[in-house]
Amino acid sequence: MNITVRYFANMRDRMGRAEDSVAVDGETITVEELWGRVSPQQTLPANVLIAVNMEYTDASRALKNGDEVAFFPPVTGG
Amino acid sequence: MKVIVQEGLFDPYQVTRDYEARCLPVGKHGAVVTFVGTMRDFNDGHNVSAMFLEHYPGMTERHIEAVCQEAAEKWDVIDALVLHRHGDISVSEPIVLVAVWSAHRAHAFDACRYIINYLKERAPFWKREATTQGHQRWVEHNTEDPGVNSQGTKQKTA
Numbered sequence: 479m480n481i482t483v484r485y486f487a488n489m490r491d492r493m494g495r496a497e498d499s500v501a502v503d504g505e506t507i508t509v510e511e512l513w514g515r516v517s518p519q520q521t522l523p524a525n526v527l528i529a530v531n532m533e534y535t536d537a538s539r540a541l542k543n544g545d546e547v548a549f550f551p552p553v554t555g556g
Numbered sequence: 557m558k559v560i561v562q563e564g565l566f567d568p569y570q571v572t573r574d575y576e577a578r579c580l581p582v583g584k585h586g587a588v589v590t591f592v593g594t595m596r597d598f599n600d601g602h603n604v605s606a607m608f609l610e611h612y613p614g615m616t617e618r619h620i621e622a623v624c625q626e627a628a629e630k631w632d633v634i635d636a637l638v639l640h641r642h643g644d645i646s647v648s649e650p651i652v653l654v655a656v657w658s659a660h661r662a663h664a665f666d667a668c669r670y671i672i673n674y675l676k677e678r679a680p681f682w683k684r685e686a687t688t689q690g691h692q693r694w695v696e697h698n699t700e701d702p703g704v705n706s707q708g709t710k711q712k713t714a
Contacts (some may be wrong), residue, residue, distance in 0.1 A: 487610055487682035490695045529680070532615035548612060548680075554695045555609070555616075555640065555681025556593055556652055556672060 479543030483516055486550035489526065493517065500531070502506060502541075510537040525552060557628065557636045559620045561611060565644035566655040568592045575655070577639045585634050585657040587664040590671050594651040595645050599695065603688040609651070611642045611682040624672040627656070630670065631663040638671065642681070 487495050488533040498516050507515075509530065513522045528535055529548040541547065558575065572590055597604055624636045637655040645651060654671045658664035676698050683695040 484612075486612055486680065487684070491694075527680075529612075529615060532612070532618055534678075548615070550612070550680060551682065551694065552697055553676075553678065553680050554683045554698050555611070555679045556676035556698065 482546045484548045488551050489549045497539055506540050509539045557624045559617050559640040561616050568650045571639055572655045580635055580657055586659050587661040589659045589664040589668040590655040591668050592650050594650050595647050597647045604685045605688045606686045607645045608684045609642045610682045615680050619678045620675055623671050627667040627670045631667040632658055633667050634658055
């Protein structure tokens with residue numbers, strides 16, 4: 479299956495890119511396991527927020543083909 | 557209800573008047589409460605000269621719409637309008653407008669406060685400030701409103 483991964487704000491700066499496309503073999507993968515693929519050197523920072531298909535979720539969320547996962551820092555709008 | 561996320565300067569009072577003239581039924585509302593958030597020239601102990609506001613297109617609109625819907629379920633809201641900018645913003649310019657129309661003022665005040673508070677908590681926007689010393693930095697968290705406690709009543713600051 480294929481997962482689109484997007485990074486915003488300081489997470490994009492930290493990753494050095496805005497987006498990844500990740501091909502996953504096998505049945506399932508969680509957000510946390512996906513993070514291990516895109517950032518093998520670094521554990522998921524504690525204050526990072528996670529969205530799947532534009533809804534907030536957590537790192538234990540199981541992903542399916544075509545999901546869009548986003549990693550970003552605490553929001554500061556308004 | 558209407559949510560707009562746009563780049564570029566806007567006049568929040570003109571936008572409110574135009575929306576009311578175009579979309580509100582005549583004679584039904586007894587109160588309109590507007591909140592306009594503007595850009596300060598200071599933040600977190602630094603002098604700030606300009607700001608860039610990033611957002612997550614699609615998710616941002618979806619979550620502001622959800623907050624407006626929640627407000628309409630909690631209070632008697634006739635209509636609500638939210639306009640939030642992204643992109644480059646200069647000092648003293650408006651960043652966000654929340655306007656709420658209701659038959660009575662208490663509902664309009666409470667719904668407006670709810671929308672701006674939860675927008676700040678949930679809508680995916682990120683501010684990057686340029687300080688007057690020439691540094692760029694991501695704002696790490698929104699500041700608490702120092703004059704307001706969690707019940708929403710005014711407190712004197714020392």
